[in-house]
Amino acid sequence: MSRPRCARPCAPWADGVAEPLEPEYGGERLVTSSADDVERAAEAALRPKKLDEFVGQRVVRDQLSLVLQAALARDASPDHVLLSGPPGLGKTTLAMIIAAELGTSLRVTSGPAIQHAGDLAAVLSSLEEGEVLFIDEIHRLARPAEELLYVAMEDFRVDVVVGKGAGASAIPLALPPFTVVGATTRSGLLPAPLRDRFGFTGHLDFYDAHELERVITRSAGLLGVAIQHAAAHEIAGRSRGTPRIANRLLRRVRDWAQVRGDGSLDLRAARAALEVYEVDPIGLDRLDRAVLDAVCRRFGGGPVGLGTLAMTVGEEPDTVETVAEPYLVREGLLGRTPRGRVATQAAWEHLGLEPPPGAWGAPLGGTLFDGSGAGGGDGGAPQ
Numbered sequence: 094m095s096r097p098r099c100a101r102p103c104a105p106w107a108d109g110v111a112e113p114l115e116p117e118y119g120g121e122r123l124v125t126s127s128a129d130d131v132e133r134a135a136e137a138a139l140r141p142k143k144l145d146e147f148v149g150q151r152v153v154r155d156q157l158s159l160v161l162q163a164a165l166a167r168d169a170s171p172d173h174v175l176l177s178g179p180p181g182l183g184k185t186t187l188a189m190i191i192a193a194e195l196g197t198s199l200r201v202t203s204g205p206a207i208q209h210a211g212d213l214a215a216v217l218s219s220l221e222e223g224e225v226l227f228i229d230e231i232h233r234l235a236r237p238a239e240e241l242l243y244v245a246m247e248d249f250r251v252d253v254v255v256g257k258g259a260g261a262s263a264i265p266l267a268l269p270p271f272t273v274v275g276a277t278t279r280s281g282l283l284p285a286p287l288r289d290r291f292g293f294t295g296h297l298d299f300y301d302a303h304e305l306e307r308v309i310t311r312s313a314g315l316l317g318v319a320i321q322h323a324a325a326h327e328i329a330g331r332s333r334g335t336p337r338i339a340n341r342l343l344r345r346v347r348d349w350a351q352v353r354g355d356g357s358l359d360l361r362a363a364r365a366a367l368e369v370y371e372v373d374p375i376g377l378d379r380l381d382r383a384v385l386d387a388v389c390r391r392f393g394g395g396p397v398g399l400g401t402l403a404m405t406v407g408e409e410p411d412t413v414e415t416v417a418e419p420y421l422v423r424e425g426l427l428g429r430t431p432r433g434r435v436a437t438q439a440a441w442e443h444l445g446l447e448p449p450p451g452a453w454g455a456p457l458g459g460t461l462f463d464g465s466g467a468g469g470g471d472g473g474a475p476q
């Protein structure tokens with residue numbers, strides 16, 4: 094049973110719920126928004142190369158286009174750019190597009206790759222004029238490297254430290270103008286001095302179904318297969334607002350069409366393939382549904398504590414909290430209260446169940462708490 098998709102955030106308690114990084118979860122999850130190295134290689138072929146091929150994110154695209162055009166007109170490097178947003182929405186893609194639009198090369202590094210300030214100094218001192226330095230996961234830079242980056246971004250200088258202890262001295266080394274593009278899934282973790290050094294910040298948001306349809310149709314073209322509109326629409330609805338997931342589901346549908354169908358990507362192929370992979374009409378997978386099902390059927394809609402819930406679905410609390418919950422909360426299917434997790438009316442509807450009178454998700458069934466500050470409260474469950 095399906096339900097209309099609601100505008101985000103769907104419920105008051107969706108506000109302020111941080112989307113934590115997903116831990117490794119069996120490595121097989123089709124609807125995860127993160128990607129491993131093999132997938133990143135497959136993605137490379139599908140990346141838009143120019144700003145006008147980049148689907149959606151109209152506001153960020155317009156603003157960025159102005160920044161880039163102005164810099165090109167002045168024949169100067171643009172301001173440093175920070176791109177924030179959940180995984181799989183196009184931050185790396187945009188970083189590559191920025192370099193391409195400027196007609197310059199892109200140097201790529203990441204927060205975790207830079208262990209010491211010296212590593213960053215080496216990267217910075219080898220930059221050539223006008224280059225773009227992409228620092229992925231910039232919130233994970235080590236503190237000494239961060240401080241070196243402040244100076245480099247503001248004054249185009251690195252201080253190379255020579256010697257050790259009391260006799261050490263810093264020799265300033267001037268850098269040519271360059272542009273840092275930082276990407277982060279956790280902009281809240283960036284220290285204010287670093288955030289302030291970016292002249293432009295673009296926040297990427299989840300895509301609507303129409304935009305994902307365009308991503309899917311474009312990707313199908315690049316993969317050399319024709320896709321029917323109804324199939325693209327079906328895949329888009331199950332892609333959790335994320336182009337990376339849309340592209341991944343498209344590849345699975347293509348597999349099904351090749352092996353079990355007649356090769357055409359039509360509605361039948363899309364539905365059958367996604368049923369095989371247990372991705373339901375709103376993009377929930379087996380674990381998501383198990384969590385919802387447990388809250389509704391086993392605990393009468395909740396509240397049920399995280400620990401009890403995790404035990405019921407046979408997972409670690411951490412897995413339930415970081416893998417399943419963010420999307421369920423975002424879609425307004427699950428609420429978090431100080432006494433535990435509660436199913437909303439939409440959850441009951443999605444499972445095709447009638448909430449018992451007085452249940453949390455039942456119409457007029459009491460006031461829903463807005464869940465702020467709710468966390469791992471283990472409120473126990475009604476027997």
Ligand SMILES: Nc1ncnc2c1ncn2[C@@H]1O[C@H](COP(=O)(O)OP(=O)(O)OP(=O)(O)O)[C@@H](O)[C@H]1O
Binds near residue numbers: 148150
């Ligand atoms: N606006 C878009 N139009 C078309 N394809 C897109 C768009 N955004 C992302 N994609 C596709 O989605 C995939 C993931 O995008 P990308 O690697 O840029 O995400 P990301 O935000 O950098 O994710 P992460 O935080 O995991 O690094 C790529 O294959 C890319 O082609």
Ligand SMILES: [Mg+2]
Binds near residue numbers: 229
């Ligand atoms: Mg990326």
